[in-house]
Amino acid sequence: MTKSEIERVQAYLRRLLGTERISVVPPKHAGMSIEVVVGDEVIGTLHRDAEDGEVSYAVHLTILEEDLLPDAGPAPRPVTPKPRSAR
Template structure:
């Protein structure tokens, strides 16, 4: 995932979720994915999938049961 694609995905996530603090950051030693942050907290991963001449991006976010406690 190159820098231009990360910026495009970041803009999309910010618009979609109405949150200007979302950041898409490259991962060390990984070129097919990037980390997604809100502020300083990592919330998930974006993976790039190139197949049959098309590119898609998958967002994966794990939610721990302790995060659901009030």
């Protein structure tokens, strides 16, 4: 993957997720993975796929069991906006 592609994907992820803490780091040595980093923590890898003339990028996130809270409990229910009352 080119430096320009890496920079464009990084800019997209920052814009999409609303944080400048995300970095896409090129490998130090040829053949190694491109890493997706938040702060100081590697959270996954970035892969490029070029098939049938179309290019796409995939982020593979890795979550280690040891990084999870013991019991996060149930996910909060989404807030549903109340319909406006008729006037």
